[in-house]
Amino acid sequence: MSLIINGIAVPAPVDPRVSLLDHLRETLHLTGTKKGCNQGACGACTVLADGERILSCLALAVQYDGRSITTIEGLAQDDALHPLQAAFIEHDGFQCGYCTPGQICSAIGMAAEARRGVPSHVTTDLTADVTLSRAEVQERMSGNLCRCGAYNGIVEAIRSTVAAEVAA
Numbered sequence: 001m002s003l004i005i006n007g008i009a010v011p012a013p014v015d016p017r018v019s020l021l022d023h024l025r026e027t028l029h030l031t032g033t034k035k036g037c038n039q040g041a042c043g044a045c046t047v048l049a050d051g052e053r054i055l056s057c058l059a060l061a062v063q064y065d066g067r068s069i070t071t072i073e074g075l076a077q078d079d080a081l082h083p084l085q086a087a088f089i090e091h092d093g094f095q096c097g098y099c100t101p102g103q104i105c106s107a108i109g110m111a112a113e114a115r116r117g118v119p120s121h122v123t124t125d126l127t128a129d130v131t132l133s134r135a136e137v138q139e140r141m142s143g144n145l146c147r148c149g150a151y152n153g154i155v156e157a158i159r160s161t162v163a164a165e166v167a168a
């Protein structure tokens with residue numbers, strides 16, 4: 001059994017009880033993915049599985065046999081930050097940075113959901129293409145908590161990059 005982590009095949013853990021989060025952090029030493037609550041409530045552990053955002057603390061690593069997992073370490077290309085990473089810096093989207101990897105992975109998955117037309121709780125017209133207004137971004141990112149309260153910068157960073165691409 002193996003998982004594809006940031007484009008590289010790695011063995012799945014022998015112990016089927018190991019969470020994807022612990023496998024990333026403890027075995028593969030990809031510590032960009034953070035452990036906050038370890039029970040699905042904070043979003044700090046968000047990664048992308050075949051482009052969909054998941055909470056790696058609630059996932060068993062063996063469940064993702066053969067799947068492609070992207071962590072924060074896999075977003076930069078050719079030594080250049082992903083545009084959303086750069087936007088977080090530009091818009092002051094973090095203070096301590098603990099929630100940031102999860103925020104960024106979640107926002108990329110969130111934009112993909114919007115592009116597929118997935119509605120949120122605040123979507124009013126279910127027949128129209130989804131556009132990511134400020135209210136839509138706030139609602140769709142509500143599963144990612146920031147104890148530093150950097151929410152204004154987080155929303156601006158998202159709206160200036162991946163959300164703008166959806167609306168275009």
Ligand code: FES
Nearest residue numbers: 036037038043057
């Ligand atoms: S550590 Fe996974 S949701 Fe909090």
Ligand code: FES
Nearest residue numbers: 095097146147148
């Ligand atoms: S920047 Fe500190 S928790 Fe979000």
